[in-house]
Amino acid sequence: MKQVATIIAQAERVWLVSHVLPDGDALGSSLGLMHLLKAQGKQARVFSAGPIPEEYLFLPGMDQVSDVLPQIGDQDLAVMLDCHQPQRTGPVSEAFLAKLPQVAIIDHHQGAVDFGQAAWVDPGFAATSEMVTLLAQAEGWDITPEAATCLFTGVQTDTGSFRYANTTPRVFRVAADLAQAGAQVWPISQEVYATRPKRLSLLGRIMDNLELSQEGRLALSQITLDDLEKVGAGPADLEQAVETLRLIPGVEVSALFRQTPKGAVKVSMRSRGKVDVSRVAIELGGGGHKNAAGVTLEGNLAGVRRDIATRLRLGLEELS
Ligand code: 5GP
Ligand code: MN
Ligand code: MN
Structure with missing residues (x-):
């Protein structure tokens, strides 16, 4: 200091x-x-x-x-x-x-x-x-x-x-x-913490896309540019969404994948405390904290989602 x-x-x-x-x-x-x-x-x-x-x-x-x-x-x-x-x-x-x-x-x-x-x-x-x-x-x-x-x-x-x-x-x-x-x-x-209706609409889409795996310990979802456009929202409206996924009972790790206007995918990850998600982010050139980390990757939504899901599953399997 x-x-x-x-x-x-x-x-x-x-x-x-x-x-x-x-x-x-x-x-x-x-x-x-x-x-x-x-x-x-x-x-x-x-x-x-x-x-x-x-x-x-x-x-x-x-x-x-x-x-x-x-x-x-x-x-x-x-x-x-x-x-x-x-x-x-x-x-x-x-x-x-x-x-x-x-x-x-x-x-x-x-x-x-x-x-x-x-x-x-x-x-x-x-x-x-x-x-x-x-x-x-x-x-x-x-x-x-x-x-x-x-x-x-x-x-x-x-x-x-x-x-x-x-x-x-x-x-x-x-x-x-x-x-x-x-x-x-x-x-x-x-x-x-004002209620913002377009964010709740986005959250609705995120919940519609929710995929739970690993006995409910991994929560994944995504938002496309098309979703953002339909709701009239921007990237700044997504900050809280991944937190909401982590708070689903039983979920240990959550990740939200979103398309960026430049054709990349922004990944936001959250952990309840047992898995260090910053390790996954730093390995791929991103950063963050043990319980909240992120990275932006080139590639299509499905490909990035598969790659990150594999890494997070490995992290969860190390626990059990
Ligand atoms: P969020 O998922 O809310 O964007 O970010 C979670 C945490 O990871 C924040 O502390 C944020 O600063 C960090 N983070 C998110 N994306 C990146 C990234 O692309 N690079 C780095 N170095 N840190 C990131
Ligand atoms: Mn910050
Ligand atoms: Mn900070």
Whole structure:
């Protein structure tokens, strides 16, 4: 942490970037750090390749998120949050990051880190937003209500609203500190967990396509571009669906396969705790955590589904 704190302390103009298809933690940690740095008198701007899910549009400072790159030389430092591989930030920013003299990383995903001048990467944390809060506290930075709302959203969403196995006592302490600093708990919940009819329609399609195997321990389903179009939904509407599959009683591992507009297949995997799905993702060039991981693969839906199903069955068979 100290190395990252030092490199940030020395910078005046900071560029913040997170992963493509950003989630609540990607956006919450980036915007949270933006507010914290501005309160320190620094210049800070957030880049996101998007698309931004509608439930996060309320986050304070969202109007300052841009998908336009700055000029080289317009910033002293880039901070990569909630990911540690430059390619996770999208093709445009990946090329840009490679040209920057100073990159710091704050992340909680598994996998080797071979990028950046200072990296604080620790899968022991539930959320990057938790790490940013602890950094602010260690450095004595003022946590404004705007920063607190962004960081709370990141901690809340990456712990599944304080339900997942990553919900440690420290997570509750961080959440309490953020609430104390002015995080708007009930307004955040209303925005993030609003009922969105098109998502429920998608979920209906996912349940229609559900295939249970391995004595009900493996749940697989898929969504085609055609399904998305029929419902009027986009990729950002699918974040919660794979969680729903994992919560079917008896299911140990779930995976959702979805066609991407570029003709690839995005795989989202979830485990209840016994199988390490990040192993499967990392082997194939993706990443994540033990209980939640993903990868995007070239190939057709049926082929990718077969390959991943075989790997997940092997993981389940190792248990029995
Ligand atoms: P999701 O299935 O919700 O997209 O992602 C689950 C977890 O795996 C998240 O922590 C996410 O950052 C990570 N993840 C998903 N897809 C990829 C990928 O293509 N590459 C890497 N490195 N991580 C991914
Ligand atoms: Mn994330
Ligand atoms: Mn995260």
